[in-house]
Amino acid sequence: MLIPEPIEAALNFPWHVTKGIAHLSLWPVRAIMHTPDMPITPKPKDGESVYDIAEPMLDIASIIYYYTELRSETKNRLMKYAEKFNLSTKQIDDIRNAIVFTETSLEALKQVDQADASSSNVLADYQVSLKQLEDIKNRFNLTSGDIEVFATYFNILKEPKSAVSIKSDLLLYNDFISLAFRKSFGGSDWNVDNIVDMVNRDPKMYIKEIDDDFVDKSFAKFINGLDSELVYAIFVSPENKRVTVAFRGSVNANDWIANTYNLGVMTDFKLPGYTSEEAELRDSRNSYGRVHEGFYNYLFGKTAKGANGSYKSKSEEIMGLLVDLFDKECKGYSLFVTGHSLGGSMSTMFAARAATFGQFGKVTNVSFASPYCGDQGFRDHFYELEQKNLIRHIRFSNEEDVVPLIPFVAPNGLAPVEMYKHTGMNIRMYNASQLLFPKCRLFYPKMGSLSNEVRNAILNNVPMGLSVGVISKHLCPEYCSRLESSSEELKKISVEGLYEDADITGFSTDVVVKK
Numbered sequence: 001m002l003i004p005e006p007i008e009a010a011l012n013f014p015w016h017v018t019k020g021i022a023h024l025s026l027w028p029v030r031a032i033m034h035t036p037d038m039p040i041t042p043k044p045k046d047g048e049s050v051y052d053i054a055e056p057m058l059d060i061a062s063i064i065y066y067y068t069e070l071r072s073e074t075k076n077r078l079m080k081y082a083e084k085f086n087l088s089t090k091q092i093d094d095i096r097n098a099i100v101f102t103e104t105s106l107e108a109l110k111q112v113d114q115a116d117a118s119s120s121n122v123l124a125d126y127q128v129s130l131k132q133l134e135d136i137k138n139r140f141n142l143t144s145g146d147i148e149v150f151a152t153y154f155n156i157l158k159e160p161k162s163a164v165s166i167k168s169d170l171l172l173y174n175d176f177i178s179l180a181f182r183k184s185f186g187g188s189d190w191n192v193d194n195i196v197d198m199v200n201r202d203p204k205m206y207i208k209e210i211d212d213d214f215v216d217k218s219f220a221k222f223i224n225g226l227d228s229e230l231v232y233a234i235f236v237s238p239e240n241k242r243v244t245v246a247f248r249g250s251v252n253a254n255d256w257i258a259n260t261y262n263l264g265v266m267t268d269f270k271l272p273g274y275t276s277e278e279a280e281l282r283d284s285r286n287s288y289g290r291v292h293e294g295f296y297n298y299l300f301g302k303t304a305k306g307a308n309g310s311y312k313s314k315s316e317e318i319m320g321l322l323v324d325l326f327d328k329e330c331k332g333y334s335l336f337v338t339g340h341s342l343g344g345s346m347s348t349m350f351a352a353r354a355a356t357f358g359q360f361g362k363v364t365n366v367s368f369a370s371p372y373c374g375d376q377g378f379r380d381h382f383y384e385l386e387q388k389n390l391i392r393h394i395r396f397s398n399e400e401d402v403v404p405l406i407p408f409v410a411p412n413g414l415a416p417v418e419m420y421k422h423t424g425m426n427i428r429m430y431n432a433s434q435l436l437f438p439k440c441r442l443f444y445p446k447m448g449s450l451s452n453e454v455r456n457a458i459l460n461n462v463p464m465g466l467s468v469g470v471i472s473k474h475l476c477p478e479y480c481s482r483l484e485s486s487s488e489e490l491k492k493i494s495v496e497g498l499y500e501d502a503d504i505t506g507f508s509t510d511v512v513v514k515k
Contacts, residue, residue, distance in 0.1 A: 008472070021436060037441045038489050039504060041497025047240075050394060050427065050498075051483070051490035056201060057244070057338040057366035058396075058483055059194045060235055062476040064248045064343070066177070066191040067166055068212045068231055071157060073176040078153040085140055098136045099151050102129040163205040167195045181251075186477040194480075202239035209234040209321055211314070212248075230298050230314045230346065234321060241333045243325060245318060245350065249341030249369075264407030266418050267293040269349070269378055271356055273300030273313035288356065289377025290418065292407070295345050300353075315353050326360065335360040340476055341403060344370025348393065348423060352382065355391040364495070365393040365424065368479050371403050372420035375410075382423040383447055387507050392495050393424025398482055399434060400467040401474045405460060421445065422460070425498050427490070429482035431473075440486040442498070447506030 003011075044052070082092050105126040112122045137147060156169050174188050182188055198205055210233040231248040268287040274280065300315045326333065335354060339347035344367035351365035385391040397404040410418040426443040443460070446452040458464075472478055483490075502508050 003472070037438045038493065039442060039498065039501060041493045041501065044491070044494035044497065048494050048496075049491045050493050050495060051487050053364070053495060054366055054394065054396065054427075054483060054490065056198065056237075056240075057336065058340075058368060058476070058480055059197050060244055060246045061338045061340040061343060061368055062186070062480065063166075063191060063194050063198070064231070064233055064246045065185050065251065065340075065476070066170070066194075068210070068233075068248055069177050069181055069185075069251070070169060070173060071210070071212055073178075074153050074156045074173070077176065078150070078157075081149060081153070085142065085146075087140065091140065095136055095140070095142075095147075095150055096154050098129070098133045099147065099154060102126075102133050103151075105129040159207065159210060161207045161210070163195060163199045163207075164203060166207070167192070167199055170195060185251075185475070190477055190480075202237045204238045206236055207233050208236050208243075208325065211317075232314065232318065232346075234318070234325070236325075236330060236333075241330075242336055243322065243330050243333050244336040244338060245322070245347070247337075247339035247343035247346035247350070249339060249343035264410040264420070265293045266290040266375060266410045266412070267296050269296065269352075269374060269381075270300070271353055272319070273315035273353070274302045275312050275316050288352070288381040289374050289379070291349060291374040291378055292345070292372070292410075292420075295342075295349065295373055299346050299349055315350060318350065319354065319359075322354070323359065334362070334364065336364045336366065338366045338368070339370070340368040340479070341370070341474065344368055344395075345373040348373055348395075351391060351393065352378075352385065355385045356381075358390055362389055363391050365391065366396070367393070367424075368396045368476075369398065369401055369403050369474055370395060371406055372408060372422060374421065374423070375418055376421050379421040379423050379445060383507065386499065386505070387509055389509055392499060394495060395422065395424040395426045396479065396483070397426060397428050398473045398478060399428055399430045399437070400465055400470065401478075402462060402465040402470050403474050405462050405465045408462070425495070425504075427486075429479070429486050431478075431482065432485060439489055440482075442504070444498075444504050446504065449506055452506075 044050075046052075078092070087095070105122070105128075108122050109126045112119045133147065136142065137144070142150075156173060158165075170188075170192050174182075174192075182191075185191070212231045233246050233248075235244040235246060236242075237244070267290060269289050269291045270283075270285040270287050272285065298314075300313045302311045303313060303317075304311070322335065326335075337347045337351040337354065339345075347365055347367050348370060351363050354360055355363040382391065382393070386393075395404075404422075408420050410420065412418050422445065424444075427440055428443060429440045430437045443456055444452075445456060467473070498504055499509055
């Protein structure tokens with residue numbers, strides 16, 4: 001349950017003032033250590049500031065929650081409607097195919113020139129499609145009204161899907177989504193505004209692929225087994241020549257915090273992910289540090305049997321789709337990876353997978369509210385990729401969002417505990433009620449700097465992240481609000497400018513930046 005904002009602000013006021021005074025008093029220390037709140041970088045070119053990159057990524061990371069919920073509820077309605085006629089999955093597919101054939105034949109008929117010699121063939125196809133659809137109606141005792149209902153559900157679930165069509169679906173079928181979900185994830189207007197922003201930026205943007213077939217809202221199930229699997233979508237932006245892989249986070253924030261903290265056991269970060277039993281037996285893969293075992297299995301482990309009979313991991317499934325996409329319709333595009341909460345961790349591990357073998361040039365990872373996902377070995381691998389200009393990671397977190405601060409340690413049996421480490425440039429954003437603080441601050445695990453490591457450890461821990469109303473600070477609407485509040489500062493800096501500053505990173509990037 002979310003606490004009303006005025007009450008939350010009043011209860012947090014003493015704690016905010018205390019932290020604000022401490023922040024001001026440490027200004028001399030920051031000056032001596034050369035760690036300003038926000039660095040000065042060369043002026044970004046148009047469209048290349050941190051804000052310009054972050055805003056569309058946060059829209060995508062947010063909308064995937066709402067859109068996949070619409071799809072989930074549509075699937076439920078489709079199956080319930082099919083039950084009225086005792087239809088099997090195969091019979092539902094037959095109805096879908098007949099409807100699609102009729103729609104595509106009609107569209108072809110509209111496009112054909114009557115003087116064209118092929119027009120008679122197109123007309124014949126349309127007549128055949130109408131007959132097939134009539135046969136379907138008679139076979140399953142369906143009315144024209146039933147066909148319209150099925151057509152509506154199939155249209156919502158259609159892939160690929162343009163951003164314009166997604167906007168239309170959210171406006172027309174918003175009431176498919178429960179009121180409780182709508183309120184928890186920003187409300188109808190807020191989510192529609194996000195998709196409107198996407199359409200305005202690039203009217204030709206579309207979802208090439210979306211995988212939400214195995215969805216279960218119980219965190220315990222999807223972190224421990226195959227009752228539910230990872231949800232992702234691949235967005236294509238012709239305007240920006242950008243392909244974005246977006247991972248959806250958990251839909252239950254309370255369960256997410258509790259279970260992430262308790263299930264922090266690590267495993268080797270072996271790449272590539274699971275492909276087959278034969279490959280597992282050979283297992284000649286390299287390990288790149290250690291990561292959260294549950295997260296790793298979720299993205300890189302064996303999956304439930306797919307329609308093609310494969311158990312291939314989601315990571316390698318996505319890689320296959322991307323290789324095909326970049327070889328064909330998206331030549332010369334850049335690869336971005338994003339996600340919020342659990343999706344943020346997935347995005348960081350997948351970005352490392354995509355960058356490790358250099359298949360896509362430079363990979364840009366923009367994560368929001370991401371929990372820890374790896375150890376120092378994983379961070380060291382990130383350093384190597386960053387120095388080679390194969391990856392860039394901007395990690396956004398809200399002050400007093402506790403999720404990015406857990407799980408900070410991993411149990412390791414009788415051995416000493418393993419420590420989690422964050423990667424990338426951390427932009428920490430503050431609420432306007434947090435007096436004496438800037439709008440945002442930059443943190444980076446500077447290579448080889450003990451003083452920097454101590455500073456980050458002091459300022460990035462669970463006690464410092466606790467407050468009244470912790471859940472609200474983790475949700476996408478609050479991230480969007482703070483990102484907008486920080487826009488002036490973030491428009492002054494660029495991702496490449498940050499990485500080219502050795503005072504921030506502790507290393508130089510002397511390799512030509514790959515696009």
